[in-house]
Structure formats: structure tokens, C-alpha cells
Amino acid sequence: DAGVIQSPRHEVTEMGQEVTLRCKPISGHDYLFWYRQTMMRGLELLIYFNNNVPIDDSGMPEDRFSAKMPNASFSTLKIQPSEPRDSAVYFCASRGFYEQYFGPGTRLTVT
């Protein structure tokens, strides 16, 4: 298996633009997680899905953030409009039985 796949790996955008991050979980995993990592706040859980259904989005910082999982093999995290404080590394992770497997992350820079 290729593991969790995220795209793009790097994204540079200007403030106010819409940003869409993509994730393909490991086949057969029924949980999908979106995390944000910054130096100041560390690793934060933004939202997670179980069987494509959002279960807990209490970590989503603002209404500018939204996430979808239209099917078992694809999820998106969208930021609209983006702001410089959104600059971070965003990780997607999936879980089968117990262990969470992380993707390589998307480094987002908002100028």
C-alpha cells in the first residue's frame, strides 16, 4: 500500500485566496483525520470522519475552514479565504483497527 497520500506537498498562496488540500487514506481504513502542525501550537486535531461522516469538528478554528469526505478514498480540507495565520503543515491521517497512519503533510504558506 502507498500509505496516506496528500496533495499538494507545498502550497503558497496569497491572503484571501481559496486553498484546497487533498487526502487519499489507506484503503480499508474507516477513520480519517485532519491535523494542523505549527511551532506554537504543536499538533492539533481539526476534524475527523468515520465511514465518511464527520464525527467531531470541534478543532476547526473558524468558519473559513471546511472539510468533506465524499467517499471512502478521498477527503478535502478547504480554507476560504486564507489568512497568513493559517500557514502551517496540514496532515491527514487514517486509521484502521487502532493505529493512526499519517501522510507526509502539506506545507501551506499564506503571504
Add this chain to the structure above:
Amino acid sequence: QQQVKQSPQSLIVQKGGISIINCAYENTAFDYFPWYQQFPGKGPALLIAIRPDVSEKKEGRFTISFNKSAKQFSLHIMDSQPGDSATYFCAAAEQGGSEKLVFGKGTKLTVNP
């Protein structure tokens, strides 16, 4: 409110030495305690995990020690190698599953040759 406190922030160890990273928590509902290892430019990867029904778990050179009464757990890396240089995160999750992992702030370990 930081639910899992990790120390130290950074650690420098000589090759062959023992690396020790500590974590403390307050939430007594936590019952799953994993450690993750992260190399630059990569996502975190599970290293080893423990549940409160045991006080120690060892996998190769990596050992978790768990003190339920003190609400503390630690990672020991024996015979540390330069390839162990990475950032280590402790985490915790409540009873019922590992869905909502709460992570410590991380420890950057450098093992000098």
C-alpha cells in the same frame, strides 16, 4: 489548556547514551498512550504505545514506562543512535478508542556521533 505536557523541548545525547523524554497528563480518562516519531519533512509515525494495565512496555531499544498514580509516562531510548535524531511526540486518548489523540508539544532529539 495543554492536556499533555512534554519535556524537555530539546535533548542532545551522545551516541550510545540513554535518551529520556517525559510526559504528564491530568485527564484520568486517558487510557491509551502512544509515542510518535517524526523526521523532518515527514508525518509522525507510531513508535510504541502502552495502556495503563501495564507499567512498562519494551520494543527493541525503545521502552515506555508508565506511572498511573503520578499520571506520568516516559520514553527511554537505549543505546541512542544518530538515526534516532528526530522529534518525538507523546500522546493520549480517552477510553474507547484512539480517535481523539491529544499530543504533547514534542521533543527534538539530537544524537551526536
